[in-house]
Structures are given as structure tokens and as C-alpha cells.
Amino acid sequence: MRGGDGSGGSGVVGSGIGAPARRQRRDGALRREAVLDAGLEIFSTVGLHGASLDQIALRAGLSKTNLLYYFRTKEDLYVAVLRRVLDVWLDPLHALDAESEPAEALKRYIRSKITLSRDAPRASRLFCLEIVQGAPLLRAELEGPLRDLVEAKAAVLRGWIAEGRIAPHDPRHLVFAIWAVTQHYADFAVQVEAITGRDLSDEAFFEQTVESTQRLILASLGLS
Template sequence: MDHNPEPRKTRIQTENEARILDAALDAFSIHGFRGATVDQIAEGAGMSKPNLLYYFRRKQDIYEALIDRLLDTWLEPLESLNENGDPIPELRMYIRRKLEMSRDFPRESRLFANEILQGAPRIETMLETRLKGLVDEKSQVIAGWMKAGRLNKADPRHMIFAIWSTTQHYADFDVQVRAVLGPDRGGDGRFEDAARFLETLFLEGLKPRA
């Protein structure tokens, strides 16, 4: 019995949905849900507004499709934090991967930032269930490492916040970062400089050993 007659997608449908989501990512990541317009997205996707609305009936449907697609990718680095690995390389890896995501998917990062800034009206439930669940789980792992003396004792949850904020900063506040660094240091090398700094910060801290 075919109880889930998932309508198979045509070539054109697949292509156009991809074009729409890409253009919508441009718009929503900069202006947020309310600030972005359907006309703007349609123009970015190279099609008329009615045609766009043939694929996504409401503006909100586009937005939700984007958020859904984003979540798995976004949480994957934390999910793959391995309890049985060495704490230091595990942490180093996590920071590096989060920073790479800021470099490679800045629009996705900004979309997420915009949603949270606006009070996360559309993903609040997900924050309280899936995200909280994941952080709770990984906090236990980190707390275990700390108890075993393999990491300095500190609040694991705030540690995760610190990794999120420092790495996502290079996507969300990119304009500011580049303005402050100037043309010389603000080029492509800024992510390597950031990686070096964050490794020092998170592992060694700033106070000399004395």
C-alpha cells in the first residue's frame, strides 16, 4: 500500500526550488523575515512573483523550508563531538569546524542570527527541545572531561556559548570585522588569523604562566 504518495519532483521543479531558496537566503539573511520581500526574492531567482508563489504558496513557507534545511547542517559539528576522543583535539576540531562554517556559509549563519535576534518566534520550540537536548548531552560529556582533570573546570554550557559566539562573529559581523581589520589584514587571511587566535584563547588563555 502506498500510503505516502510523495509527489515526485520534476526537473524544473527541483531547479526552481533551488533557485528560490538561494535567492531567499540572500534576502532573509540580510533583512530578516519581515524586511525581505517576495518581489525581491522573485527577482533574485529570476522569475515572476506569481511563478514563485506557484512553488511556495506563502512567504513563510519559503522561510520555513530554509530553516529546516539549515538545522541539521548547523548542529552537526556539535553532534560529532566524540566522548571517547581526547578533549583537546576534540575541542580544537569543534572550533575549527564552526569557524569554517562561518567562512563557507555566512548567509546561513546570518539567517539564524536574524531569527534569534527577532525572538526566534518560528523556532522557539526547537530551541527548547532539540537544541537544549543536544547541549545538555554534550555538556555532560565536557563536564566528564573536566571532572577527570583533562580540562579546566568551567561551566560547559557557557563554554559552548563562547565557541558559538566567537566563531559565528566572523560571519554575522563580517562587515565590522573587515572594516576594523582594514584592507591589509581584512582579506582572505582573516579566518586563519582568527583560527590561530581562538586556539590560543580557548586552550591557553591570555594570562602568562609566570
């Protein structure tokens, strides 16, 4: 009986300890995400050098001391924000594989990229700003994971070319062209609106942009 009572008591105590620990981890993760969100907002508005940790902490609803628990320096936070942006951007590219039907796979990828330009324009503009400045804090990511993924997908595109499924093009330039067109609607949103009087929040304009870009890219590959 004592053993049974002891086990039962131990289980209750363990459960009681585990729940607060799980809540603490969850709350910590939420605070970290809040800091990253605030960092994106501030950095995309005033840049790395114009931003301060005080501004970001205020935007995140935390004290500066709490912010420094998650990120030791402003540069650490900036790189973390950029890495998160890169992860989100590259996720749709993973879906391109050799077994996919080229036209449908490329249409999905283009739609995903323009959706990101609509839903996360600040992220796109911040990344663009970093690249224009020479990517001093992100070069390792560009020369490592980014290059590796692009080369892997270039191999998929070369396979499609070899099989006669798409017209011959340098695969890397094809990827660059898709990035350039789709991200234009975020990076140069003011110019797009000035010329057309519309932006991607307009559902009809969004669909027109997606379909036009799909036709443009697919036509160059002999697809429809």
C-alpha cells in the same frame, strides 16, 4: 516466448517511465534549493518583513506560482531557510563524542565554525537577526532539537571534566563562548574589517583567527 517478450517489454516500459520521474524529482529538488538560496539572500538583506515572494521568485529564476508550489507562504519559506541554516550549523557539533581526544575535537569544532562564518556569513547574520527579535518563528526548534543536542554534548564535556581531561567549566557556557567568538566574524564582519583591515577571505587572516581562537578556548580548559 510470449512471456519472455512480455517481461522484456515491461522492463523497457518501466525503465522509460522511471527515468522521467527521477528527472522530475531531481529538478524539483533543485528548484526547491534555488528558492531556499534566494530566500536566504533576500531575507538576510532586508529581513522577513522587507522581503516579498516576488523578489525571491525573481532571484530564484521562477514564477511566483512555481515558488508557491514549494512554500505556501513567505513565513513558511523563512522558517525553512532558518531550519536549513540551523542544520548546517549544528552538524559539526555532532562530531563531539566521549571517545574523542578533547583538544583535537575542540580544535576541529572551532575550525568548522569559523569556516562557516567565512563561507556562509549571510546565514549567520540572518539567524542572529531572528534571535535578536525573540525567535518568534523558530522557538520550537530552539527549545527542541537545538536544546537536546547541546544537552547531549554538555554531557560529553561533563564526562571529560569528571575524568580530569579538561578544566571544570559549565559546559553550556563553554558552547556559548565558542559560538560567540566564532560567529562574531560573520555577524560583525564589517566591524572586524574596519578595525583590522582584513576579513576571513584573506587566507592568512583566516588561519590566524582559527589558531588564536583555538588557543583562547583551549587555554581556558587547561589544554594546548
